[in-house]
Amino acid sequence: MRGFVISPAIPAMRDLGYNPDDLSVQISEMLVATTDTADSEIDQAVPEVLKLVRDKLKMDVVFVSEFANGRRVFRFVDTPPDQPVIAPGGSDPLQDAWCQRVVDGRLPQYIPDAQTLPASAPLVKALPFPIGTHLSVPIVLQSGEVYGTLCAFSFKPKEPAEADDLKVLRYTAQLAAKKIDEHRALARHRPPEPELSLVPIEKKKGW
Secondary structure, eight states, X not given: OOOOOOOSSOOOGGGGTOOGGGHHXXXXXXXXXXXXXXXXXXXXXXXXXXXHHHHHHTOSEEEEEEEETTEEEEEEEEOOTTOOOSOTTOEEEGGGSHHHHHHTTSSOSEESOXXXXXXXXXXXXXXXXXXXXXXXXXXXXXXXXEEEEEEEEOSSOOSSOOTTHHHHHHHHHHHHHHHHHHHHHHHHHSOOOOOOOOOOOOOOTTO
16 A cells, blocks of 8 residues: 655644644654654553544544554554443454545545445444544555554534544644654664573482
8 A cells, every 4th residue: 555645844733724722742742752762652652642632623532553464453542431432452354444445545534424424324334333523544654654544533423523633633643653663663773682592401400
């Protein structure tokens, strides 16, 4: 899956005409870090960002998915505590997933009301939970690889629906892609783990 291009210079959201309470600054501080970022810091930063985005956009669910081995895998998820409709580690066939449909153009990135759009209405009926407003953008790495998607949706149509919310997700997805690229670069230069010896230790007398 190629063809998506991200400029090396990531614009601030104020340059995109969207600047609610300097949300761009908050997201940047959480996601943009040096290349020595550890796994634990990534695991902590991404959930905090998803919670921030969910609160600011007034959505019910925000998640990061990865496309892996023909499946959509939920890597990070933020949902209401009383409505955990999806959970990290869960997965489903990629071809049938909304994320893949957005990436290949079968669904638009911004859907004000998924229950009335002809392309998504039949899909909503097949779900165990409702979807109102739905937003989804690809997370595209520097190589052009589509890592997965950053998605947000509400159980009921958002009133008023705001198309500018999509700019928040796009900006966040670009920063997330930068974070993943840095992490992969670090992993490539990380020294290999020492091999464990399987040679049995000579048993001493008296053991």
